[in-house]
Amino acid sequence: MDGFVETPAGAVPRVKTTMTGRDRCGTVKARTGIARTNYKVIPGLYCVGTPGPESPVIVTANYKLSFDALRKELAGIDAWILVVDTRGINVWCAAGKGTFSTEEVAFQVKATHLAEVVSHRELILPQLAATGVAAYELKKKCGFRGVFGPIQAAHIPRFLRNGKQADETMRAVTFTLRERLALVPVEIWLLWKLLLIVLLVIFVLSGIDPDVYSLAATWTRGSAAAVATLLAILAGAMATPILLPWIPGRQFWLKGMQVGALTGIAAVLLSSGRTNIIGDLGLWVWTVVITSYLAMNFTGSTPYTSLSGVEKEMRRGLPLQIGGAALALVLWVAAPFIG
Amino acid sequence: MKNFRYMDGAAILRLNRETCVGCGMCVTVCPHRIFGLRDKKAEILDYNACMECGACARNCPVAAIYVNPDDGCGCAAYIINSWIAKVRGSSVPVCGC
Known part of the structure; x- marks a missing residue:
């Protein structure tokens, strides 16, 4: 004034x-x-x-x-x-x-x-x-x-x-690096409630082992899964938006899969010793599908994706993401019982 | 925007050149510059760049343009909620965006 x-x-x-x-x-x-x-x-x-x-x-x-x-x-x-x-x-x-x-x-x-x-x-x-x-x-x-x-x-x-x-x-509308960067904090912030619930479930599930329940495993395995989840959030809600024009493909869930595949490797490397090969596979699949979902959700923030297109790609991507997440949880829970 | 292309053949956008009066409003308002004027009628130059914002249809004085009328921000959460709403038969979905 x-x-x-x-x-x-x-x-x-x-x-x-x-x-x-x-x-x-x-x-x-x-x-x-x-x-x-x-x-x-x-x-x-x-x-x-x-x-x-x-x-x-x-x-x-x-x-x-x-x-x-x-x-x-x-x-x-x-x-x-x-x-x-x-x-x-x-x-x-x-x-x-x-x-x-x-x-x-x-x-x-x-x-x-x-x-x-x-x-x-x-x-x-x-x-x-x-x-x-x-x-x-x-x-x-x-x-x-x-x-x-x-x-x-x-x-x-x-x-x-x-x-x-x-x-x-x-x-003509633009979508410069600067404009994409401005969207990142909100993309991440909007996830915090969901993240809390997911982390709670992850820690609880990580404790299940052949001796019924292990508090030690809740922490060791739980932290590995939590790190993978946080990496997936950074990959899907930050790296994908930033690198958007350079990631091959047009559909966002596929762009996210690629970023997630690489991020998943990092998650597995960081978990070294905390789980076995089955658990590592679970971590990798988890990172891929979470990244893919978050990348797909970013369509709502871009100035060039049509609603019809987003629905189309979601009909393809979502079943794979849900299936992948279920598979990852099964592998993760099964890991202490195998090998 | 040249670095950004979305899926081909997905957008719902129709132009009726018979009804068009060639006022050029669609050319003006389109944020992806997909319209042009030829022989005093609008034409779609780059159909696959359409994001269904609906600005052209809203500003067409003779309703010669049809765009997917569903609005909503187009994030995954919104679409999932709209599917759930459809199944349940409940009202307008929300996403929190």
Whole structure:
């Protein structure tokens, strides 16, 4: 917040185009998953610089990360920012879920009395909102026409300078190493509950041996299986996303199988002496299928996999992953009884 | 995006060139740049790059485009839950994403 700008429709809060320490801290929390949801901005009209009736109106979602991504690119620009209520979800996901909709944009235009604030009748929408907002319907619903701006907020200054013309680079979605890295912490964080349950089961199962139950084995064998599980998480939720374009194949469960096969070898080497060959085989299969599943789950975070495609590959991958996990557990439990 | 290709022949995307009025909105909104205009009608240039986001269909003023209408983020957890929901006959699945 940086004061207010008076308009015929009342005072409009002006926001800074720089990020404070608190903003950065919030970004880290949202990106790691510590406080990812409920990171919201109150919907309504805001502004940057000293906008007037002729200044452009840029529309965004009320997820704080989306709002920050936009305002920090607007240094030296006078503009209005219309924040619509997407329940704290980013532009693209909200458009997909139907909360960033034509109706919601029209509602906020009316609720903020935008027509009294600006003399023109044009909204700049993020291109990725197009999944939820029909530009041709906006005019009928609120009197403002919608123009799709660039995908990335960083391109907005250039878009405005070019007379609101977007070139091909502004219109094509990317999935750079940096963008993939930003997703990794949340991918891992979302697993912690499941991981706790899995680790508990693993330690309990690891104790079963010919003397009915061995507490020593719970630790020695259990830790080997726990290490394999953690390696599989790193392989599926970190290594696969990072190496994505370089791993052969197109289906994610197959990409995960390859990364998992190599990671499984590491798990077996690390377990040296804690189990026998049967147990090692179990560890390897376990690492492969867990990695494969997590790699497959990453499809939900990419900007290029179709839902139909994901369903198709899951019908192939999931039976193998479930079968593999069952086989791994059988081998693991059977190992102390054989050889 | 050239480094990223997903499965061929999977996406559900249909364009009816008869109905198309050639407004070019699909060309504008597609984040994978798969549409072009030829003879004042839209055409699909790269069908296999479609991710079914549905932006083209939503912004087509004459409903000449059909895209798989199922939404949801497309993570494995969501799809498993949607299968379970289908079997049980229960409502909209969630995934926590």
